Amino acid sequence: MKIGYRTIKTAIGTPIAVSIAQLLGLTNFVSAGILTILCIQPSRKRSFVTAWDRFLACVIASIYSIFFFELLGNNPFALGVMLIVFIPTTVYLNITAGITTSSVIILNLYSASSNHSSFLFDQFLLIIIGIGTALLLNLYMPSLDNAFENQQKKLEDNFQEVLYQISVYIRNNDQEWDGKEIIESEEILSKATNLVERDLENHLLRNKHTYRDYFHMRSRQLEHLKAMLPLASELESSDSLSEKIADFFEKLSKNVYPENTAIIFLNELKDLKKSFNQEELPTTRKEFETRANLFQLLHEVEDYIKIKQKYKKTDVNLVKRHEKSKQ
Template identity: 60%
Template sequence: MKIGSRTIKTALGTPISISIAQVLGLTNFISAGILTILCIQPSRKRSVLSAWHRFLACVVAALFSVLFFELIGYHPIVIGAMLICFIPVTVWLKVTPGIATSSVIILNLYSAQHLSLSFLTEQFVIIIIGIGTALLVNLYMPSLEHQLKQKQDELEYYFQIILNEIALYIRDKNENWNGKELGICEDILQDAMDLVLLDKENHLLRNRHPYHDYFKMRSKQLELLEKMLPLVSRLPNRDAISIKIADFFEKLGDAVHPGNTAVLYLDELEDLRQTFDQEPLPKTQEEFETRANLFRLLHEIEDYLLVKKRFKKSDISDKKRIKKDRNND
């Protein structure tokens, strides 16, 4: 069983806050530990927001406690009546995450059976210790770089399988592939975007994330691959153009990587389209439908490559392209 960083930080922060409250000789020092437990969050941004919500809710709770307990009395029914008024106010102030935290303070104040200025001051010190300790502990957030890179590698591995399986199907009409890699890619993308969001929340001053655009790009490419499959299934078997398209899919599979070499394959796709245009006109309805599917497939492949081309600056310079063109002449 893996112990997460949030568990470790809770285990460290709770005794620290309780110890500080004990050293200061505060009443209800255990409450400082409870506040710390409630304020430990999975990211720095959520931790800061949580601290603000809980602090404001505690302040409002203290005001309500003074009004209800001192004016009406110390009775369990009064607690219920106060909560009926208090909770809607927290909703209005948009600090509902602080309801549980403020309830700790409410019960502390109720148990005192008398509210003096010194006791109220103690409660605010407990709030500051509990929430402050959680904030300090939450300053450390483990890097998610390794996990994001792992998701990237997994995604590219399955993209290669999908493209190679498409090539195999076009060549041999191999129907053994069940397409499970498409679903696996969707799961990886969802997990990856959750990690990206968490990592962004850990860097409060970062507006953009290097992996965000990458996984968005792959998500769009996956949608296009899913649109290609019905078209691929309608291609004729062992047709000359079909074989060339199968070879092209195989090249795309070998070229799946974080870099951007899409421009090379767009040039090759244009050559493939010209070859396609030079083919004799279809004579039967079946040939016409096949030609239409081929045309649509080439269009989807072009969109697939354009998505990658727009993702980042090309890794292929104009000089390399000219040299490649000369070698092909």
């Protein structure tokens, strides 16, 4: 069982908040721990925004509680009337995130026999301690680099498999591949996008994110991979060009990585397109449909590669130097 960092923060922050409140001799000191639990957030930005919302909501809740409980008494009717006014106020001020935390203060004031200034001051300190402890803990956010790298690796492995299976289908016109990598890739992209947004919220001064561009690029490429599958599945026969195109897809499947070597494959595509003009025209309907599907496949894979070319500058020289160093 994996313990998340929010659980660890909660386990650390709650006893700290309770201890501080208890040390200061505050009434309802356990409420500081409850407030801390409610205020632990998954990102720095959300933490700062909700901290202010919760603090403001608690202050308004205290004012409303004093007014309604003094006017109508500490009874369920007064509590209900107060909430009828308080909740729409938080909606109007767009601070609904503070409803849960402020309910702690409301119930403390409700259970008090009288709302003396010393008790109100205690509640104010509880708000500061509870929300403040959570805010300080939320300043630490673990790096998501390993998570991004794992998602990237899984995604590229899936892309490799899809491209390879297309090459197999072009050669054999039949296979038992279930296409699960397509579904997995969609799930990875969805998860990765959420991670990117969370990481951006952890860096308040950052507007750009390398992985956001990367996963956006892969998302667009995935659409082209999905468009290639029905074209490959409709191939009922092979001709002289099929083997060349199958070789191209197989080679492309072995070169799915973050670096940009698109120019190499675009040049190879040009040669493949020239091969179409040099071949004899198809003589049967089946041959014509095969040739048309193969040609459409080349258009789809060309668009797939061009997306990578637009994503970043070429890394051809870098990759070549890396390959030489391995030799």
